[in-house]
Amino acid sequence: MSEIQRDAIRAMRRSYGEVGLESLPTDPFAAFHQWLTEAAANDFIVEANAMVLSTLGTDRQGADAITTRTVLLKDVSEGGFTFFTNYGSRKAQAIELNAQVTLLFPWYAMERQVSISGFAEKISRAESDDYFATRPWGSQIGAWASAQSAPLATREELEQRYQGAAEKWPEGSVVPCPPHWGGYRVTPIAIEFWQGRYSRLHDRLRYERSNTTSDWEVGRYYP
Numbered sequence: 001m002s003e004i005q006r007d008a009i010r011a012m013r014r015s016y017g018e019v020g021l022e023s024l025p026t027d028p029f030a031a032f033h034q035w036l037t038e039a040a041a042n043d044f045i046v047e048a049n050a051m052v053l054s055t056l057g058t059d060r061q062g063a064d065a066i067t068t069r070t071v072l073l074k075d076v077s078e079g080g081f082t083f084f085t086n087y088g089s090r091k092a093q094a095i096e097l098n099a100q101v102t103l104l105f106p107w108y109a110m111e112r113q114v115s116i117s118g119f120a121e122k123i124s125r126a127e128s129d130d131y132f133a134t135r136p137w138g139s140q141i142g143a144w145a146s147a148q149s150a151p152l153a154t155r156e157e158l159e160q161r162y163q164g165a166a167e168k169w170p171e172g173s174v175v176p177c178p179p180h181w182g183g184y185r186v187t188p189i190a191i192e193f194w195q196g197r198y199s200r201l202h203d204r205l206r207y208e209r210s211n212t213t214s215d216w217e218v219g220r221y222y223p
């Protein structure tokens, strides 16, 4: 297969829509719910609840200074955005050191993105247990098998760990939530809604507050 050429990359250009962002609810969570509902109903958006999580790491200038990855939004409640992961993972270690994170929902098919800045904290064990119990058996076993983000010598090693956990908790049995697995809730201090417009005159509405309990202020920004 031939490589894509520079001119082809440069020619990747779409003009964005006429539909503007004139009014959104004054509460950014209501606005987010509205956009998530629309994204979930859009057949061109795969995994509308997928979001890109960025963290500041341990390493001041190395490969782990800033890291980023996709995680799935599983709840929006109690003033925050919840995802689930391994508490020993690289992202969890980063959050341990610096709880401030960003989240980004890239809904390209709707010419929209939502970017969020906030603080991550672990949810309660009971909340994580409750959600874990709703996961498919294979995913539950996978959570026991994976030492997420640790070096893995061979694929076989992972498969063996999976088999070991599957023998311990056969399909149909209750799989307990691993202590190293659970949720984080990100409480925002800024939420920005971006809507693509014609001639790159996009709309940007940004809700901001000085801390996680103060009132929101909303402003419009140059695209």
Ligand SMILES: Cc1cc2nc3c(=O)[nH]c(=O)nc-3n(C[C@H](O)[C@H](O)[C@H](O)COP(=O)(O)O)c2cc1C
Pocket (backbone or CB within 6 Å): 047, 050, 067, 068, 069, 070, 071, 072, 073, 083, 084, 085, 086, 089, 090, 091, 092, 148, 149
């Ligand atoms: C669509 C998609 C959804 C994902 N969802 C999750 C998730 O909900 N939780 C998770 O821990 N990893 C998820 N991952 C894997 C992460 O992107 C990442 O590879 C993993 O969490 C390890 O990240 P870390 O080493 O930076 O901690 C997902 C990946 C993709 C592509």
